[in-house]
Amino acid sequence: MNLLLDTHIWIWSLSDVERLGKRTASLLRSQKNELWLSPISVWEFLILVQKGRLTLEMEPRVWLKEAMLKAPMKEAPLSYEIAMESRWIDLPHQDPADRFLAATAKILQLTLVTTDERLLHSKDFSVLGNP
Numbered sequence: 001m002n003l004l005l006d007t008h009i010w011i012w013s014l015s016d017v018e019r020l021g022k023r024t025a026s027l028l029r030s031q032k033n034e035l036w037l038s039p040i041s042v043w044e045f046l047i048l049v050q051k052g053r054l055t056l057e058m059e060p061r062v063w064l065k066e067a068m069l070k071a072p073m074k075e076a077p078l079s080y081e082i083a084m085e086s087r088w089i090d091l092p093h094q095d096p097a098d099r100f101l102a103a104t105a106k107i108l109q110l111t112l113v114t115t116d117e118r119l120l121h122s123k124d125f126s127v128l129g130n131p
Contacts, residue, residue: 002034003027004076004110006101006119007041009130011054014067021131024113036110037073040100076104090124 005013005028012019013028020028027033042064048054056063078100085103086096098119105112106125114120115130 001027001032002036002108002110003128004036004038004101004105004108004112005041005073006112006114006116007044007048007097008115009113010037010041011045014071019130021129024128024130027113027128035071035073036076036108038076038101038104039078040097040104044097076108076110078104079107082107089122091118091122093118 009020009024009028013025017025028035045054045064046060049056049060058066082100082103085107086099089099089102089106091099091102095118098116101112101114102119102122102125104110105127109126111126111128112119113128113130120127120129
């Protein structure tokens, strides 16, 4: 399975594994699955740090470099097609990060792994919850 990690799932997989459900943790560990990360999640991570909603014991750039070495993932591209789909995709809200992640999952045919209830009920792209 090709899994696109939303921002929280990605962060938890690196620093707070207990927050992942058993199924999610198992899927992330499985060699059978490809793990993908969008640059939007890196952008959102930096915003969380800047706003103080996420605290680190090191400089964010260092944390990111270590995270990429610890758990390398395929980088999901940002494309014109994904940007356009982010505006047309059927979501009940306008959060730009969520819209880009959902559009990325749809265009690249990835399964978005998320805890966000607003994304879990979409029929427009493949999504997997973190029970």
